[in-house]
Amino acid sequence: MSASLPAMAAAPAVSVPEDPADPLAALLARIRACRVCVEQPRRAPLPHEPRPVLRVGSGTGGGARILLASQAPGTKVHLSGLPFTDASGDRLRAWLGVDAPTFYDATRIAIAPMGFCFPGQDAKGGDLPPRPECAATWHDQLFAALPAFDLVLVIGAAAQNYHLRRLGLERFLRLNLTERMLRWREIFDARQGPRLLPLPHPSWRNTGWLKRHPWFESELLPVLRAEVAAALR
Ligand code: SF4
Numbered sequence: 001m002s003a004s005l006p007a008m009a010a011a012p013a014v015s016v017p018e019d020p021a022d023p024l025a026a027l028l029a030r031i032r033a034c035r036v037c038v039e040q041p042r043r044a045p046l047p048h049e050p051r052p053v054l055r056v057g058s059g060t061g062g063g064a065r066i067l068l069a070s071q072a073p074g075t076k077v078h079l080s081g082l083p084f085t086d087a088s089g090d091r092l093r094a095w096l097g098v099d100a101p102t103f104y105d106a107t108r109i110a111i112a113p114m115g116f117c118f119p120g121q122d123a124k125g126g127d128l129p130p131r132p133e134c135a136a137t138w139h140d141q142l143f144a145a146l147p148a149f150d151l152v153l154v155i156g157a158a159a160q161n162y163h164l165r166r167l168g169l170e171r172f173l174r175l176n177l178t179e180r181m182l183r184w185r186e187i188f189d190a191r192q193g194p195r196l197l198p199l200p201h202p203s204w205r206n207t208g209w210l211k212r213h214p215w216f217e218s219e220l221l222p223v224l225r226a227e228v229a230a231a232l233r
Helices: 023-032 075-080 085-097 130-144 157-166 177-182 184-189 204-212 215-232
Strands: 066-070 107-112 151-155 195-199
Touching: 066 085, 066 215, 085 215, 151 157, 151 177, 151 215, 157 177, 157 195, 157 204, 177 184, 177 195, 184 195, 184 215, 195 215
Parallel strands: 066 107, 066 151, 151 195
Antiparallel strands: none
């Protein structure tokens, strides 16, 4: 885990009063109290207590110009309550060229996975995909309440499928993840704003993919770092 990770307050308990003056804060409170995957699951219920993990601002609309759209928490993130408090996070912060305080400043970078809670693991110990209940319940409301962002960095197939559709880039949905990555510049240039940049997951499981595609480091990462720096300014 990276040094200097900020502490995160525990998620609130179930009963949450709504604040009509701050609809985003009220929505975030409802998300943090969510038990849909336990009480109304579409398939086997979540095998543990929900712990939604997302980082978006509230009150003034957040202020973040960058959205990091990811997949779902893993075991370490489920325990920490902070996104990317693992080796994937270290690699992701290196890709972005940001330190941990900047990464976890929700007024500068919003982080919203497709499944807010850790979905559990399969029989081989691999993380399950994001719970489909989450996007069906929350994501349209959340992104309607958040600002448009300048830069939408989208990690993994599930998040890409959602945000390509949300941003009117359906023509790229038929491509698989590697095909999308190979056409990253075309996808990035397809909109003036918010601009979408697809990314592979920074997990160690993708180290082989990264080695087979050296252009990711030599061509995409310099653009990514420059765009992140510009959005943070
Ligand atoms: S994954 Fe999403 S829908 Fe399921 S319990 Fe967590 S917040 Fe609710």
